[in-house]
Amino acid sequence: MDLQIIEQIDSQALQGSVEQFLEYLGHPTIIRLKGKNRRRRRMLCTLLHGNEPSGLQAIYHFLQQGLEPAVDIDIAIASVQTALTEPRFSYRMLPGKRDLNRCFQPPFNGDEGLLANNILEFIRETRPECLIDLHNTSGSGPAFAVAVLRDENHLALTSLWTNDLIVTDLRLGALMEISEQNVPTVTIECGGANDRPSLLIAKEGLQRYFQNEEVLAKPQENYAVTCYRNPVRLELKPGFQVAYTDDKYCDADITLSVDADRLNYGSLPPDEPIARLGPEGLRALQANNHLGEDVLEKHFCCRDQKLYARHTLKLFMVTTNKNIAEKDCLLYFIEGGLE
Ligand SMILES: [Zn+2]
Secondary structure, three states: OOOEEEOOOOHHHHOOOHHHHHHHHOOOEEEEEOOOEEEEEEEEEEOOOOOOOHHHHHHHHHHHHOOOOOEEEEEEEOOHHHHHOOOOOOOOOOOOOOOHHHOOOOOOOHHHHHHHHHHHHHHHHHOOOOEEEEEEEOOOOOOEEEEOOOOHHHHHHHHOOOOEEEEOOOOOOOHHHHHHHOOOEEEEEEEEOOOHHHHHHHHHHHHHHHHOOOOOOOOOOOOOOEEEEOEEEEEEOOOOOEEEOOOOOOOOOEEEOOOHHHHOOOEEOOOOOOEEEOOOHHHHEEOEOOOOOEOHHHHEEEEOOEEEEOOOEEEEOOOOOHHHHHHOOOEEEEOOOOO
């Protein structure tokens, strides 16, 4: 899929709504902004998922202000057609398509693979000093960052947006894995698409990222960032079904409350049920850690057909979206403690 490059935005395109701006783009786009310092550049990517609009809204807000960034900025807006498909901003990816943020590794097959490869080639050619990939979380919840490396540069980039950084050794083909090719990259999950603070976090972080002279680590600076290493994905096994309801007679393989995303980020004690399980009990679930070990029974048990943690766990990215829960995962949890 072609990536259009825009160096000059038609001023008319900034007069209407965000949706009209997206219609004006029409395709996956890179917008190139000229900064005060033309010798350096940073990159920001957003809308890899079509139902995560906060990044796009924050960009639109920044463009409307007509500010000059500190350095050159390239902004990639990826899943434009997905977001424009009615009902707008409702599809993570279109039916039958791959998750774009799992496509940044070979083989670069299909439209999504080609688009991911085009974005990677642009990054290799332009060599930005860093990259932020801006998302909304699947469920409701606070903002956090994700990276594959935890050095000072990744902490510094995180601190522009949030104080929590998840460091993962999992490699799924996400854009942030380009950190391993010397482009410090942090994924920012600025909170749920419908959470009120998300847009504010996106706007304020973006302002700092575009306008600060330096965003990478400064010597002797202490970044107040808490790191969590290697979260585990709690997944449904293929073919099993989840339901979100408070109806006691639902017979799904796992039934979570409609407000299960309230579990996000709290400490979950072992005496608090997470969900109701169906006749297959724990057999409907799996939880493979980054080493590929199934740690489900190490951390969870089934009592009275209910799912409990065996010890206090920290949960995040608990979704209440059935589609995401079945195709991606139910939630993430931290095996070890804080780091
Ligand atoms: Zn996303």
